[in-house]
Amino acid sequence: MHTSNNICNFTNKKRFIILFLFLLSLLTLLCGCKQAAPAEEKTHSAVKSSSDVKPAGGNPEQSYSAKDDTGRILVFKTKPCRIVSVTYGTDEILKTLAGPERIAAYSRHAGDPEISFLSKEDVKRVGKKVENNSEAIFALHPDLVVISTSTGADELRTLESMGLTVYVAMSPKTYQEMRQKVRNLGLAAGEPQKTEDLLKRMDERMASLEKRLQAIPDDRRRTAVAFSMTGPMGRKGELFDSMMKLAHVINGAATVHPLGIKGQISKEQVVQVNPDMFLLPTWNYDKHSDPEKFARELMEDPAYRNVKAVKNRKMVYVSDRYRYVASHHIVDAVENIAYAVYPELFPEGKPEDQE
Structure with a gap:
């Protein structure tokens, strides 16, 4: 009888473990992405050519590399699904290309109609806004943090020392630089096709406006x-x-x-x-x-x-x-x-x- 109870307990434990692993796999599948590569797997050397970067494919489980606007190369195991954006411009790009379901927090200006193109409903859907504060950002457990070139080097080092993957976005001065900002961030988010589609729409609208202004x-x-x-x-x-x-x-x-x-x-x-x-x-x-x-x-x-x-x-x-x-x-x-x-x-x- 004692042996029978042991076998029963072992069987129940085995069933519990199988159920736990199944639920964990289901959660990962629903998220559609896993955490980005840890800090020690990142390469921060300047990108010398496009061949240095392995673009994202259509599979959300596929690893890829992307460069940020300063030329640093980030390596992702899969598409990031808990993205924290601390600038209003990257809020807008990520909302369009990654979608709100992959955003853990927007910047403090998100939803302000005089500076942000996000609506209050957009912000409410994500549910979080964050200051450019390393502790507050870390508490959100992000797998990608997007900051600005205006963010100090000390803050960048602090975020990376916490094991976070950090993308640095530029402040463009021309239309072409803005296109590059959109492209770089879109590729880092693992959305090459959506990115190219958006750039095409931008160019078509600019061409139409130019024709009108002539x-x-x-x-x-x-x-x-x-x-x-x-x-x-x-x-x-x-x-x-x-x-x-x-x-x-x-x-x-x-x-x-x-x-x-x-x-x-x-x-x-x-x-x-x-x-x-x-x-x-x-x-x-x-x-x-x-x-x-x-x-x-x-x-x-x-x-x-x-x-x-x-x-x-x-x-x-x-x-x-x-x-x-x-x-x-x-x-x-x-x-x-x-x-x-x-x-x-x-x-x-x-x-x-x-x-």
């Missing part, structure tokens, strides 16, 4: 000066300057020198430029900035009394999510800048943001 002869292009809450913005060579060119708008802030300490032109230089339009900010970023009050102050400023933008009351709000775009939504940004300056070219009305 109706404006070069000598009839309008000059605009854009303002942030602290003054004129859009220095030469920055992303906003590049977007103004794509929108066939002359960026007044990039036409005069020297620039001030903060890279801005002075009030006297704005008068010298005499722009056709002022592009006004909308983001109450510190909860103490009133866009409407700011607009009134510009309109009532005696220094601007004879500036064409004020005389003709051509002062148009352009959302800060377009000004400071950091994702594939650069196309939406250029479209909306063009619409603000050349509304007559858009008889259908204001362009709607697209995925």
